[in-house]
Amino acid sequence: xxxxxxxxxxxxxxxxxxxxxxxxxxxxxxxxxxxxxxxxxxxxxxxxxxxxxxxxxxxxxxxxxxxxxxxxxxxxxxxxxxxxxxxxxxxxxxxxxxxxxxxxxxxxxxxxxxxxxxxxxxxxxxxxxxxxxxxxxxxxxxxxxxxxxxxxxxxxxxxxxxxxxxxxxxxxxxxxxxxxxxxxxxxxxxxxxxxxxxxxxxxxxxxxxxxxxxxxxxxxxxxxxxxxxxxxxxxxxxxxxxxxxxxxxxxxxxxxxxxxxxxxxxxxxxxxxxxxxxxxxxxxxxxxxxxxxxxxxxxxxxxxxxxxxxxxxxxxxxxxxxxxxxxxxxxxxxxxxxxxxxxxxxxxxxxxxxxxxxxxxxxxxxxxxxxxxxxxxxxxxxxxxxxxxxxxxxxxxxxxxxxxxxxxxxxxxxxxxxxxxxxxxxxxxxxxxxxxxxxxxxxxxxxxxxxxxxxxxxxxxxxxxxxxxxxxxxxxxxxxxxxxxxxxxxxxxxxxxxxxxxxxxxxxxxxxxxxxxxxx
Amino acid sequence: xxxxxxxxxxxxxxxxxxxxxxxxxxxxxxxxxxxxxxxxxxxxxxxxxxxxxxxxxxxxxxxxxxxxxxxxxxxxxxxxx
Numbered sequence: 001x002x003x004x005x006x007x008x009x010x011x012x013x014x015x016x017x018x019x020x021x022x023x024x025x026x027x028x029x030x031x032x033x034x035x036x037x038x039x040x041x042x043x044x045x046x047x048x049x050x051x052x053x054x055x056x057x058x059x060x061x062x063x064x065x066x067x068x069x070x071x072x073x074x075x076x077x078x079x080x081x082x083x084x085x086x087x088x089x090x091x092x093x094x095x096x097x098x099x100x101x102x103x104x105x106x107x108x109x110x111x112x113x114x115x116x117x118x119x120x121x122x123x124x125x126x127x128x129x130x131x132x133x134x135x136x137x138x139x140x141x142x143x144x145x146x147x148x149x150x151x152x153x154x155x156x157x158x159x160x161x162x163x164x165x166x167x168x169x170x171x172x173x174x175x176x177x178x179x180x181x182x183x184x185x186x187x188x189x190x191x192x193x194x195x196x197x198x199x200x201x202x203x204x205x206x207x208x209x210x211x212x213x214x215x216x217x218x219x220x221x222x223x224x225x226x227x228x229x230x231x232x233x234x235x236x237x238x239x240x241x242x243x244x245x246x247x248x249x250x251x252x253x254x255x256x257x258x259x260x261x262x263x264x265x266x267x268x269x270x271x272x273x274x275x276x277x278x279x280x281x282x283x284x285x286x287x288x289x290x291x292x293x294x295x296x297x298x299x300x301x302x303x304x305x306x307x308x309x310x311x312x313x314x315x316x317x318x319x320x321x322x323x324x325x326x327x328x329x330x331x332x333x334x335x336x337x338x339x340x341x342x343x344x345x346x347x348x349x350x351x352x353x354x355x356x357x358x359x360x361x362x363x364x365x366x367x368x369x370x371x372x373x374x375x376x377x378x379x380x381x382x383x384x385x386x387x388x389x390x391x392x393x394x395x396x397x398x399x400x401x402x403x404x405x406x407x408x409x410x411x412x413x414x415x416x417x418x419x420x421x422x423x424x425x426x427x428x429x430x431x432x433x434x435x436x437x438x439x440x441x442x443x444x445x446x447x448x449x450x451x452x453x454x455x456x457x458x459x460x461x462x463x464x465x466x467x468x469x470x471x472x473x474x475x476x477x478x479x480x481x482x483x484x485x486x487x488x489x490x491x492x493x494x495x496x497x498x499x500x501x502x503x504x505x506x507x508x509x510x511x512x513x514x515x516x517x518x519x520x
Numbered sequence: 521x522x523x524x525x526x527x528x529x530x531x532x533x534x535x536x537x538x539x540x541x542x543x544x545x546x547x548x549x550x551x552x553x554x555x556x557x558x559x560x561x562x563x564x565x566x567x568x569x570x571x572x573x574x575x576x577x578x579x580x581x582x583x584x585x586x587x588x589x590x591x592x593x594x595x596x597x598x599x600x601x
Contacts, residue, residue: 075567081575082545088582089538092590213563220557227565229554237550268590272582278575285568488526490592 008153008310008319015323017170018189025185046266050273051191053257055331057087057248058194058280061138063325064145065388066281068301070288074226076233077389078285079241084278087245088271094249095258096267097410100487102259105505110255110402111347117409119476120417126424127402128347131252132340132373134398138251139336139377141388141395143167145302146329147381149322152306161382167326168378171334172370190331195280197324201309202283204321205290208312212286218293226292236448240393243451246403247396252339253332264492302388333377341369394435397451401427404458408466413477419466427458531591534581541578545571 062080069077098113107113110131111124118124143164150163158166209215219226229237248254261267291304294312298304305325309318345366350357357365384391404423408415434441434450445453471477549567561569585591 075565078568078571079546079550081571082542085545085575085578085582086542211563213560216560216563216565224557227557229550229567234550234554238546241546269586272579272586275575275579275582282572 002155004315005153005155005157007315008322009150009158011316011319012150012153012323012326013166015193015320015326046263046269048185048188049257049261049266050270052187052331052335053091053254053270054274054277055187055191055194055327056253056257056335057274058191058198058332061141061145061388061392062281062284063194063198063329064148064302064305065141065392066284067288067291067305068387069389070285071291071298071301071304073230073233074289075229076237076240077281077288079237080244080281081278083241083245084281085271085275086241087249088274090245090249091258091270091274092267094406094410095270096264097487098255098258098406099261099264099267100492101483103492104483104486107259109343109346110252111343113255114405114409114420117480118405118415118417118420119472120420123405123417123420123424124347126421127405128343130402130424130428131250131399132343134247134395135251135253135336135340136373136377136380136395137384137391138395138399139333139340139374140380140384141391142329142333142336143377143381144391145388146326146333148300148303149306149325149329152303152310153319153322164378164381167329167333168374171330171337172374186334187331190327193324193327194331195277197321197327198280198283200283200317201305201313201321201324202286204313204317205294205308206286209290209293215286215290215293219289222296223292226289232444232447235444235452239445239449239452242455243393243397243400246400246455247398250399250402250406251336252343253335256335256339256342264490333374337370337374337377340373341366344369344373393451394431397431397454398428400451400455401431401458404455404462408462412466413480414466414471415462416466416469416472418469419462419464422465423458423460423462426461427454430454430457526593528591528593530588534585534588534591537581538578538585541574541581545574545578 066077105116111128114127115121115124146167147160147164150158151160206212206215209218287305291308294308295304306322309321345362349365350362401424405420408420431451431454441450549570553566557565559566
């Protein structure tokens with residue numbers, strides 16, 4: 001390892017230590033309660049919400065995987081502009097309703113929502129299991145992405161396994177100490193880094209070729225097929241547009257960020273902010289395309305960004321930008337680990353293993369869960385191969401299945417718990433089948449649309465089974481209707497943009513997460 | 521002023537504009553123009569420039585939606601919600 005490699009690793013490590021300090025400060029403000037550790041007391045302000053959502057949303061998938069996709073497949077990843085907007089719109093349409101119900105019924109985990117809306121613990125448990133299982137590979141690619149960066153920065157002296165372990169340790173330390181407050185604070189830091197890092201890296205690399213216009217002229221000569229979409233790419237384009245925002249939105253880390261919001265007005269603004277932030281992909285697009293000319297024979301496309309930065313950018317700037325990539329991985333990984341911990345702790349440990357556990361003990365179980373889940377993701381990073389985008393899309397297609405019972409619960413009175421479970425099992429079952437036996441995916445979905453087809457099957461099964469099974473009880477439907485009326489009347493809105501309070505849920509409501517907790 | 525999330529003509533127009541934009545970003549480019557690199561837009565191959573224009577349009581509509589509270593109907597103070 002030469003002096004430059006040592007300096008690069010020190011710069012990246014420095015950026016990883018800043019969040020440790022923030023986590024330590026955040027932990028001083030935290031309370032030893034599950035609501036504070038997992039939801040920051042439902043008092044997260046607008047700036048924190050935007051940056052923690054954006055930083056959680058931008059991951060290794062976006063920062064590194066997008067470069068590799070532009071490098072390999074030309075404009076295919078450009079569908080990201082539309083999926084960012086779709087993601088923002090979902091925050092308004094679905095997120096605001098989930099926030100309202102979460103506040104009214106005191107939900108902490110996604111399972112609470114499904115149990116309350118369908119009157120069925122089984123639906124909630126199935127959703128929780130799907131979220132845990134399919135978030136793990138997405139967590140895996142964050143560790144892989146971070147490890148790639150350190151590996152390249154160190155000139156290969158720090159091998160992949162040790163680099164991933166370094167990431168694993170730092171994430172655990174600060175999520176362990178500060179809960180959601182620590183995660184949100186560090187995400188503000190990471191979010192700013194990420195946005196500017198992606199754009200600056202792109203402009204810097206494209207300047208090596210005389211700017212974007214000149215760069216594309218050179219690609220037109222050297223590899224013209226990289227300027228257009230390949231034949232049959234339309235299915236992957238549309239599947240990515242549907243699956244990516246749905247899968248990310250239905251991840252447990254985004255559910256947490258819906259419950260934790262202080263003011264409903266933020267949901268009105270999020271589509272614009274998230275849509276505007278999609279500009280950052282302009283940087284990835286420039287990097288990936290510049291790689292076609294500058295590094296035409298890269299053996300590992302996921303490393304194209306750090307390789308080119310260290311080759312063509314000033315050293316310190318390259319190290320800073322690589323640290324931004326590390327920020328992308330860290331900010332998503334910390335949020336995922338944190339939310340998966342809350343799902344296990346509250347939905348399974350407290351419910352089925354030790355119902356009498358106190359608040360302090362639960363927080364400790366949450367911390368130990370963080371340790372175990374990250375260890376699993378670390379092992380997967382070492383032994384499960386695949387491009388970041390490929391692994392990420394499978395993971396997102398899994399969590400995307402949850403959108404069906406979510407929309408059913410919010411907008412379709414005739415939906416039933418049996419229909420929700422049947423749809424989820426069918427969707428996940430076919431997704432696993434299409435992933436491990438791709439030859440079974442029928443055309444035109446065989447061109448990258450397996451996850452989309454699984455979602456279509458999920459919807460069909462959900463609708464048909466719901467229509468042929470007994471509707472939810474009248475008492476539950478009456479409660480849902482009352483909630484819907486209160487939401488439509490915006491019962492929290494007093495004309496200010498301050499802290500929004502929603503009407504308390506009735507005491508004698510159907511089975512809910514709140515009842516269960518109060519009973520204990 | 522407090523609002524109600526019931527539909528109004530303004531909210532319908534906002535959602536129509538948004539759906540138009542999403543459809544324009546996703547379908548024409550990939551079905552009809554996917555083999556075209558020309559004409560260049562802002563110095564970029566066609567599909568890049570085309571989608572950037574629609575992205576800017578969508579951001580403008582979403583900003584307008586925020587400023588008008590997504591077209592939700594205002595409720596007079598003291599009125600029955």
